[in-house]
Amino acid sequence: MHADFRILVCRLLALLGAISSVQAFYIPGWSIRSYVDDEAIPLHVNKVYSDNTQLQYAYYDLPFVCPPTGQKHAGYASGQSVSLNLGEVLRGDRIMASDYDLAMGQDKECQYLCSHKTDRNGIKRAQQLIEDGYVAEWIVDNLPGATSFVTVDKTHKYYAAGFKMGYKDFSPVTGKPRYFINNHLTIVIRWKQAPGRAGDQGGKVIVGFEVYTKSIEAGHREGTGCPQDVHAENEGMELYLSHNNTHLASQYPHSSYLPPDDDLDDGSTITIPYSYAVYFREDDRVEWSKRWDLYFNNQEESTSIHWLAIINSLVICGLLTAVVVMIIAKTVVGDGRKNAKDGGLEDNKMKLKSKKPRTGNRSPREKSNGLLDQKSEVELDNDSSSDEEFVEDITGWKLLHGDVFRAPAYAGFLAPLIGSGTQLVFMATGLLILSALGVLNPSFRGGFVSVGMGLFVFAGIFSGYFSGRIYKTFNGKDWRRNTLMTALLFPGLLFSTIFILNLFVWAQASSTALPFGTLLGLVALWLLIQLPLVYCGSWYGFHHSSPYEHPTKTNSIPRQIPEQPWYMRRIYTILLAGLIPFAVIFIELLFVFRSIWQDKSGYYYVFGFLSVVSLVCIVTIIEVTIVATYIQLCAENYNWWWQSVFIGSGSAVWIFLYCVWFYWTKLHIQGFISGMLFFSYSLLACAVYGLLTGTVGFLTAYAFVRRIYGYVLIHHPEHTLHRIKANDHGSAIKAD
Numbered sequence: 001m002h003a004d005f006r007i008l009v010c011r012l013l014a015l016l017g018a019i020s021s022v023q024a025f026y027i028p029g030w031s032i033r034s035y036v037d038d039e040a041i042p043l044h045v046n047k048v049y050s051d052n053t054q055l056q057y058a059y060y061d062l063p064f065v066c067p068p069t070g071q072k073h074a075g076y077a078s079g080q081s082v083s084l085n086l087g088e089v090l091r092g093d094r095i096m097a098s099d100y101d102l103a104m105g106q107d108k109e110c111q112y113l114c115s116h117k118t119d120r121n122g123i124k125r126a127q128q129l130i131e132d133g134y135v136a137e138w139i140v141d142n143l144p145g146a147t148s149f150v151t152v153d154k155t156h157k158y159y160a161a162g163f164k165m166g167y168k169d170f171s172p173v174t175g176k177p178r179y180f181i182n183n184h185l186t187i188v189i190r191w192k193q194a195p196g197r198a199g200d201q202g203g204k205v206i207v208g209f210e211v212y213t214k215s216i217e218a219g220h221r222e223g224t225g226c227p228q229d230v231h232a233e234n235e236g237m238e239l240y241l242s243h244n245n246t247h248l249a250s251q252y253p254h255s256s257y258l259p260p261d262d263d264l265d266d267g268s269t270i271t272i273p274y275s276y277a278v279y280f281r282e283d284d285r286v287e288w289s290k291r292w293d294l295y296f297n298n299q300e301e302s303t304s305i306h307w308l309a310i311i312n313s314l315v316i317c318g319l320l321t322a323v324v325v326m327i328i329a330k331t332v333v334g335d336g337r338k339n340a341k342d343g344g345l346e347d348n349k350m351k352l353k354s355k356k357p358r359t360g361n362r363s364p365r366e367k368s369n370g371l372l373d374q375k376s377e378v379e380l381d382n383d384s385s386s387d388e389e390f391v392e393d394i395t396g397w398k399l400l401h402g403d404v405f406r407a408p409a410y411a412g413f414l415a416p417l418i419g420s421g422t423q424l425v426f427m428a429t430g431l432l433i434l435s436a437l438g439v440l441n442p443s444f445r446g447g448f449v450s451v452g453m454g455l456f457v458f459a460g461i462f463s464g465y466f467s468g469r470i471y472k473t474f475n476g477k478d479w480r481r482n483t484l485m486t487a488l489l490f491p492g493l494l495f496s497t498i499f500i501l502n503l504f505v506w507a508q509a510s511s512t513a514l515p516f517g518t519l520l521g522l523v524a525l526w527l528l529i530q531l532p533l534v535y536c537g538s539w540y541g542f543h544h545s546s547p548y549e550h551p552t553k554t555n556s557i558p559r560q561i562p563e564q565p566w567y568m569r570r571i572y573t574i575l576l577a578g579l580i581p582f583a584v585i586f587i588e589l590l591f592v593f594r595s596i597w598q599d600k601s602g603y604y605y606v607f608g609f610l611s612v613v614s615l616v617c618i619v620t621i622i623e624v625t626i627v628a629t630y631i632q633l634c635a636e637n638y639n640w641w642w643q644s645v646f647i648g649s650g651s652a653v654w655i656f657l658y659c660v661w662f663y664w665t666k667l668h669i670q671g672f673i674s675g676m677l678f679f680s681y682s683l684l685a686c687a688v689y690g691l692l693t694g695t696v697g698f699l700t701a702y703a704f705v706r707r708i709y710g711y712v713l714i715h716h717p718e719h720t721l722h723r724i725k726a727n728d729h730g731s732a733i734k735a736d
Contacts, residue, residue: 032288033141034194034203035104040074041189041206043100044082046093046137046144047511048165051598051667053132054674055510058094062129063122064181066114066274069099086453086521087446092512095139102140102189104204105280112225113274115218123239123270126166127179130239132670135162138211140189142443145211146295159294161599163211166239180236182213184227185276190283207286208294218273226275241268292442306609309587313616316584320623327630397633401709402555404633408641411474415482417645419467419534420490421695426459427452428692432614435607453525460487460530464537465545473547479538487534490691491526494684501680504673548702551710561637568635570646577628578650581620581693585651586658588613593662597678618696621648625697626704633705640701648697652690656683 035041045059060068060079068079076082076097084093099113118126138145146159166181190208193199215236216227227234286294397404408414431452434440440447467486468479476482498514505513514522566572588610628647629640659682669675 032194032198032205034198034205035191036202036204037105039104041102041104041140042074042076043098043102043187044076044095044139045098046095046139048129048134048136049092049162050129050132050134052670052674054512054669054677055505055508055671056092056512057129057134057509058096058511059136059138060094060096061509061511062125064116064118064126064272066099066116068096069114071099073097073099073101085446085450086518087449087451089446089514089518090449091446092510093446094511098138100187100276102187102278104191106278107280108276108278110226110230110275110277113276115225115271115273117269117271119267119269120241123241126181126239130164130166130168130179130181134165136165137162138209140209141206142445143206143209143291144295145187145209148210148212157294158296159208159210161295163213166215179239180215181239181272182215183237183272183274184214184216184230186212186214186230187276187278188212189278189280190286191280192282192284192286192288195288205288207283207288207291216275218271221273221275225273230277237272239270241270295442305587306591309585310609310612310616312587313584313613313620316580317616317620317623320580320620320627324623324626327627396636397630397708399636400559400633400638401552403559403638404640404705404709405550405552406554406558406638407474408639410642412471412476412482412485414641414645415467415471415474415476416486416489417691418470418695418698419463419465419486419538421691421698422466423456423459423463424688424692425695426462427455428614430455432607432611436611440607457525457530458533460533461537463487464534464539465541466537467534468538468541469545469547472542472545479542482542483535483538486538487531491530494688495522495526497680497684501677504676508673548706551706559636559638561639562635564635564637568632568637570643573628573632573643574646574650574653576650577624577647578652578654580624581617581651582654582658584617584620585613589655589658590662593659593666597662597667617651618693621651621693621696622700625700629701629704630708640705641698644697644701645694646697648700649690649694651693652686655689656686659686 047056047058048062049056059065070077070079072078074097078097078099080097082095082097084095088095101108101111135147136145144161145163146161147163148157148159150157163185164182166179168177168179170176171178188208188210189206190210191204192207194203194205214230214234216230217235217237220234221227431440431448434451435448440451463486464483467482471479471482499519502514502519567576592610625644625647629644632640632643659679663669663675663678667678669678
């Protein structure tokens with residue numbers, strides 16, 4: 001047995017290693033694009049974003065950048081929008097063609113782009129974006145433009161997606177802040193010979209896209225618009241406008257009053273010249289399939305932390321597994337066998353204990369111990385008469401056999417929730433499998449959200465099926481009403497919340513605001529595709545599937561529930577049961593939060609580790625639900641239906657508290673709108689997670705309860721689960 005256990009552990013560790021090894025494996029999603037010398041390469045501009053706010057803006061919506069001219073470059077007219085998938089739209093991408101000219105192998109020391117005039121409002125907007133630390137995202141060959149860094153020991157280089165719009169310093173004279181715009185960009189394209197036949201024909205693939213910024217004052221430029229010396233130390237382009245005294249004199253005659261600079265409208269403008277340089281450099285150290293690895297900061301250092309998270313999860317899950325095995329193997333099964341042997345019906349005979357003590361000579365030892373002679377236990381037929389009293393040996397959870405499957409309160413609300421929860425379980429399982437296999441990866445921009453939305457809509461058929469069958473098990477009659485609740489309740493609440501939050505984002509003119517056409521598309525997916533799928537699944541589950549069978553019958557009169565101990569109160573049970581799954585995932589949760597809230601480029605990559613931790617978390621939730629449900633039944637409380645949902649979703653409470661802690665200690669979010677969006681989306685994500693895990697808890701408790709009450713009837717049909725009682729005189733014994 002010990003050898004088998006060691007083999008099982010070795011196989012488990014090998015499986016974990018195999019799953020985690022796919023963390024850097026990418027299925028591109030697109031064929032490798034190669035370029036020959038002098039072939040035009042399109043450069044697309046996307047958006048600007050910051051770690052200090054939740055608001056993003058389209059690059060060409062900024063009033064101080066060069067607007068698109070409409071000329072064609074690499075087959076695209078500048079300002080032309082690129083087709084986006086649903087995930088890209090939802091994450092705030094607004095990708096457009098630009099006026100930057102790039103051709104494979106052609107270096108440009110300096111290329112003038114434009115000189116753009118902007119007024120005080122534009123200057124104020126630029127200063128605010130620089131103050132908030134906004135960075136711009138450009139795209140070449142599906143790679144985001146990156147700022148290059150090296151580690152402290154200078155042995156590794158890594159990328160940070162995006163480049164800063166400008167920088168801020170303070171005047172050495174006045175001490176006031178000054179803002180400088182980065183108006184000269186150096187673009188470095190790193191390439192490698194293409195593999196296979198394309199490489200033999202001179203093809204090259206892009207393995208790196210770096211952007212280096214510089215601020216150069218307009219007076220240090222030649223007539224062509226290019227700086228006199230790009231590599232020299234030049235004065236920066238400060239975003240500052242002096243007062244237009246002539247305009248102010250006409251606007252405020254006979255007055256020495258001047259409004260503040262923020263409210264000043266004197267017609268002054270500033271001209272910002274923009275230029276860029278392009279360099280192509282060969283880099284044989286990076287494979288095309290590994291070109292995204294540079295965007296994953298400190299990948300090697302974080303791997304040990306991910307393994308620590310897995311070990312922590314396995315230890316907690318292993319201890320909990322031992323508890324569950326003890327409950328099932330020794331308590332449940334042992335009680336069944338004991339009662340079948342000592343208190344059961346066997347060959348129409350029962351074991352009774354004498355009501356009167358035995359008379360006669362007894363040894364001092366027997367008297368001191370109060371022992372009865374074994375002959376005082378007699379076997380009587382069911383129809384025999386005796387003045388002995390039956391002592392029932394059914395305690396704890398076995399007393400609830402006539403009430404444990406009683407339909408819960410608000411059963412018509414529980415069935416749709418469980419149906420929607422199964423929909424989320426299917427979607428999450430599919431996303432984790434595809435991500436761990438490398439199908440969903442950063443090169444598939446917006447793929448995670450798009451595929452998740454597709455899986456959610458398709459899973460409507462499973463949602464309807466489970467909801468309809470559970471509703472039928474609860475003796476429901478109006479299946480069409482249940483179908484509509486399943487199809488409209490959870491998706492409706494989700495859509496309404498997102499729509500209300502979208503109004504606030506619209507008011508800020510952010511690119512994360514969903515366009516009206518996208519909202520109509522989401523409504524069409526919901527009502528024209530998902531609702532019919534839910535209807536079909538519910539119709540089949542209600543009309544063509546039998547209700548779930550229960551091993552015991554339900555009494556007509558509910559049993560009175562005794563007073564429960566303090567730890568069985570709902571709030572304490574939820575918090576205590578939810579703490580254990582949270583302890584399993586909290587280390588990996590930190591990486592997920594960093595990817596979503598701190599690094600808004602969204603390049604989370606270790607889906608292999610995340611899949612393992614998620615699997616262990618689900619197993620932990622299953623085991624916690626079994627333990628908590630068994631304790632509740634032993635306390636003679638048969639209201640386990642809703643309790644199992646709350647126990648399964650208990651870790652969502654701790655995750656939301658973790659979000660609050662992360663906000664106050666790790667983030668530097670500024671502004672009311674950004675803070676509201678953070679907490680709103682965090683609460684929404686925790687609610688979705690809670691419904692998913694609550695469904696897992698419900699299905700687990702349902703299977704467990706049916707199993708333990710059905711075990712005795714299947715393996716020990718003589719077990720006295722049916723209520724047994726004596727007649728008024730204690731002589732006749734009858735089984736209900």
